[in-house]
Amino acid sequence: MEKKFKLYFTLFYTTLILSAVTIGGGYVIVSMMKKQFVDKLRWIDETEIIDIISISQSAPGPLAVNASVLLGYRIGGVGGALVTVLGTVIPPFFIMSIVYLFYNFFITNIVVKTILYGIQIGVAVSICDAVLSMIRAIRKTDKSHFSIIVMIISFAISIIFNINAIFFILGGAILGILYSVFEKYYLKNKG
C-alpha cells in the first residue's frame, strides 16, 4: 500500500514538473518524459516510449495528454493514468489562469518573452538529444537497413508534405508488415 502510494506520488510530481517547465509541442514533452522515465528512473525502456508515442498519435487529443495517460497506465495501471493526467493538466491550467489575470502584461512584456525564448533553445536541444538516442535504441533492436530507410522516408515526407501523423503510423505499419513477411520468406527460401 505504502509502496503503491510512493509510486503514484513519484509519477505525479514527475509529470507535474515536466508539464510545468516544458514549452513547445507534444514531441518536446515526450522527449522530456524519455529523459526522466527512461534515463533517470529507468522504469521503461526506449522502444516503449516510441510505442507510447505511436499509440498517442492514433487517438484524438493533445499528444502530451495522451502520452502521459499511456505512461501512467503502463507503469501504474488505470490509477497511474489518472495520476499522470492530473499531473500533466494542472500546471498549464494554473499557468493559463494566471496568464488570464495578467493578460496584457504577458502579451507585451519583453523580459518574459526573452526568457521564454532562451527556454525554447533549451527545448530544441533536448528534443535533438531525444531523437539521437531513439535512433540508437532502434538500431540496437533492428539491425537491418529497413529501420534507417523508413526513418529517412518518414522524415522526408514530413518535410515536404503537411499530412496528419496518423498516416505515418498506418504507413509505417504496412511497410513493417510487408518487409517482415518478405524477409521471413526470402530468408527461408535462401537458407
Add this chain to the structure above:
Amino acid sequence: MIWTLFFTYLKIGLCSFGGGYAILPLINQYVVTDLQLLSHEEFIDIIALSQMTPGPLAINAATFTGIRAAGFWGGVVSTFGCILPTCIIVLVLAYLFYKYNEIIYIRFALRGIRPAVIGLIGYSALSIIYSIFINNQTSLHILKKFSFNVGGVNLNILSIIIFVCAFIGIRKYKLNSMIVLVICGSVTGISLFFIDKTILV
C-alpha cells in the same frame, strides 16, 4: 453556460486528431464563430501565449475561454471536457495494445511504426531549430542585436552559441535537461539586461 462549455470542448477533444495545430480550426469554428466567446484577435493572442507557456494548446485555450465565459469553474469544466474523450480512447487502445502486442503481425507493424515515428519527431526537432536559428521577426531586442544577414536570412548567433553549449552539456556531460532549460532562459534574460539597461526602469 457551464454545460455548453463542457459539451463544446468535449466535441473539440473528440475531433482533434493529430493534436497541436489540428485543433485550431475546431476552436475557431465552435468557440470564436458559434459561441463568440473570443474575438479573432484574442484567439490569435491565445495561440501566441500558448507557444510561450507550457502545456498543449487545447488545454490552454480551454482554460482561458472557460474562465472568461464562466469564471474559475468554467475553466475547470472546459479543460475536463477537452481531455475526457481522449483519455478514455487512449486507455482502451493501451489496454488492447498491452494485451495483444505478442501477436506476430503487431510486432511486424511496430517494426515499421517505430522508425516512422522517429522521422516525425526528427522533423519536429528540425522545425524548432529552424525557428530559433533563423528569425525574421525582430520584436525582441536580443534577436535584433545578434542577428546577422547571411545569404538573405537572419541567422541568430547568440541562439546558435547557446544551442551548441547546451547540446554539449546534455550529450557529453549528461546534464539534467530541466537545469539546461533554466540556464538557457537565464542566459538570454541576463544578456537582455546587458543590451538594454533601460529595461530595468
